[in-house]
Structure formats: structure tokens, C-alpha cells
Ligand SMILES: Nc1ncnc2c1ncn2[C@@H]1O[C@H](COP(=O)(O)OS(=O)(=O)O)[C@@H](OP(=O)(O)O)[C@H]1O
Ligand SMILES: [Mg+2]
Ligand SMILES: [Mg+2]
């Protein structure tokens with residue numbers, strides 16, 4: 001069976017994402033407790049932190065060690081440009097220390113750690129090794145080390161997303177969601193307070209600290225959820241996993257739409273128009289990162305839509321892991337024209353028609369696609 005073919009890869013991917021989530025948790029804590037973590041801006045003005053670079057180096061090193069560097073092709077978001085600048089010595093030193101701290105903990109997760117501490121040059125090499133551009137053939141890991149970096153620096157939601165694409169198709173996906181509690185009650189607490197808290201990290205209940213890791217293999221018809229293991233409880237590995245499924249709600253009046261927080265990333269007024277025309281009544285749930293895909297897969301929301309401004313090209317690492325998890329949990333994901341997303345064309349989702357629509361089921365999905373056609377027609381009259 002297809003799913004079993006990737007059992008070893010999935011097992012390793014889940015473990016490395018756990019390592020990465022622990023890394024991010026430590027960095028996010030430091031960001032708020034001692035305020036000493038570097039948040040830099042990339043050339044496009046988007047933020048990048050010690051966590052983004054350190055997760056990329058850590059996962060790159062672990063995958064290469066496990067499968068052999070000659071066998072591993074990784075397509076990932078970050079490069080070393082930001083830490084090669086003269087004024088970035090502090091950031092680079094913090095990345096090297098964070099990567100080594102994290103790799104030292106790898107054996108607790110059943111993974112190998114380096115025999116000696118990695119030198120700066122080795123950390124840089126690990127980051128640079130992720131410069132593959134994917135494509136239609138062969139096996140490529142697809143990594144977003146921190147998705148929703150804006151959420152991460154706000155002490156809010158973010159995700160570590162790792163997928164594997166083979167011959168242009170996503171065959172496995174793992175989403176680490178360190179601030180997305182396993183229990184939905186804790187989640188409700190968060191969403192209700194979402195708009196009012198500027199620094200969630202300092203005002204959250206104990207349960208909040210617990211996150212989750214979701215994963216799925218293409219064609220298995222199953223998607224799984226694991227609690228994130230807190231560093232001290234790591235002896236419990238391998239911890240349990242539970243099956244998750246999308247929501248069974250197909251009445252738009254009862255459905256919840258989730259979408260990006262930032263207006264710059266998705267057209268809120270366009271999605272509000274679609275929502276109204278299909279009869280959605282609830283306020284949209286605005287959440288940073290691929291936690292939106294996790295929310296659909298877990299049944300906490302029924303619809304995710306993202307309509308970026310025209311000219312913006314969606315990257316494969318922002319969607320690959322989320323799409324396979326939602327599909328295996330029973331959901332449907334397509335572009336606004338109803339076509340499947342194409343992961344075979346390199347780093348971008350080439351040919352994407354306008355936006356992305358993920359739903360818990362076909363009934364809602366069909367209604368939204370029809371609404372896009374109707375609204376596009378009328379707006380182009
Ligand atoms: N202009 C524009 N339009 C659309 N999308 C963009 C844009 N700029 C960036 N990005 C990508 O959006 C990723 C974050 O998406 P989110 O859904 O988390 O956005 S939001 O913070 O909730 O608004 C974000 O991922 P990360 O960089 O990993 O955080 C980007 O890949
Ligand atoms: Mg980014
Ligand atoms: Mg991203």
C-alpha cells in the first residue's frame with residue numbers, strides 16, 4: 001500500500017517536527033521572558049527569527065543524517081542571506097547555539113545527534129542544503145521551518161510544516177502546532193480572546209502551553225494527532241496518537257470560516273462577500289499559519305480560504321503538509337476554480353486560480369466554488 005511505502009519517512013518526519021516544536025517553544029519563551037531574541041526583516045520586509053533559521057538547520061541536519069545527504073533534496077523557505085550580513089553576528093551565534101542545543105536533545109526523540117558540536121560553517125551548510133527547487137520528478141522534502149512567523153513573534157499561533165513530495169505529489173505531511181492545544185476547550189479560550197490579547201504568552205492558562213502534531217500519509221484515509229511532548233516528559237516517547245476527522249457540518253449557517261489574520265495576506269472583504277453569499281453566519285476565525293489547515297482537519301472549523309493579492313505567488317511549503325492532512329482527514333482542498341493544487345512545478349503553486357479553498361466536505365466546497373464564479377462574473381461585468 002502507498003501509505004506503508006513511506007512509513008519510515010513519516011516516522012522520522014514526525015520525530016524531527018517534535019524536535020523542531022520544542023526548539024520553537026524555547027525560543028518563543030525567551031522572546032518574551034528576556035526579550036533577547038533577534039527578529040530581523042528580510043528583503044521583502046517579512047520577519048525571520050532565530051527559530052526559523054535554527055529549525056531549518058536542525059531538520060536539514062537530521063534528515064541528511066538519517067537518510068544520507070546524497071539522497072536528501074529539501075525545498076525550504078529560508079536561506080543564509082540574512083545571517084551573512086555584517087551586522088548579523090549576534091543572530092548567527094544565537095542560531096548556532098540553538099541548533100546545537102536542539103540536536104543534543106535529538107536522542108530523546110529516537111534520532112541521532114552529532115558526535116561533536118556543529119561549527120558555524122556546518123550550520124550554514126545545513127541551512128543552504130535546503131535550496132532545492134523541487135519539480136515534477138523525484139523525492140523532495142518541503143519545509144516551512146516556522147510558518148506564521150508574524151504569529152510566532154506575537155506569542156500567538158504558528159506551525160512547523162514538513163511534507164514530502166514524490167513525482168510532483170504530496171505523499172506525506174506533518175504539521176507541528178506548538179500553541180494549538182489538543183483539547184478544543186483550551187482552543188476556544190484562545191479564539192475568544194484572540195482579538196484582545198497582545199501578548200498571549202504571558203496571559204495563557206497552563207493547558208495552553210500544550211500543542212499538537214498532526215500527520216498523514218497520502219492514500220491512507222487516516223490523519224493523526226499527537227500531543228506535543230513537553231521536554232521534561234520526553235521519556236514517554238513514543239506517545240499516543242489519535243485519529244482525527246473533519247467536521248460533519250455541511251450547513252453553511254453552522255459552519256466556521258478561518259482565514260489569515262493579516263489583510264495583506266488575504267482579501268478579507270472578498271471572502272466576507274463569499275461567506276455572505278453562501279449563508280455563513282459566524283464571525284470568521286482569523287488565525288496565523290497552517291494551524292488553519294489543522295483546524296479543518298481536526299473539525300474545529302469547516303472552511304479555510306486564502307485569496308492573496310493578484311501577483312503574489314503561493315509557495316509550496318505554505319500548503320503541502322496542510323493539504324495532505326486535510327484530505328486524509330476527509331476534507332477537500334482546491335484552488336478557486338476547483339482544481340487540485342499543483343506541487344510539481346517548483347517552489348510556487350504555479351497555475352493557481354485566484355485563491356485556495358479548503359473545506360470539511362464537498363457540499364460546502366461546491367457552494368463556495370459556485371459563489372466564486374458568481375461573484376467573479378458580477379465583479380467583471
Ligand atoms: N503578500 C502576501 N500574500 C499572501 N501570503 C503571503 C504574503 N506575504 C507572505 N505570505 C505568506 O503567508 C504566510 C503566512 O500566512 P498566514 O496565513 O499565517 O498569514 S497571517 O499571518 O495569518 O495573515 C507566510 O509564511 P511565513 O513566512 O512562513 O510566515 C508567507 O509565506
Ligand atoms: Mg517567512
Ligand atoms: Mg509560511
Ligand SMILES: [Mg+2]
Nearest residue numbers: 077144146147
Ligand atoms: Mg516560514
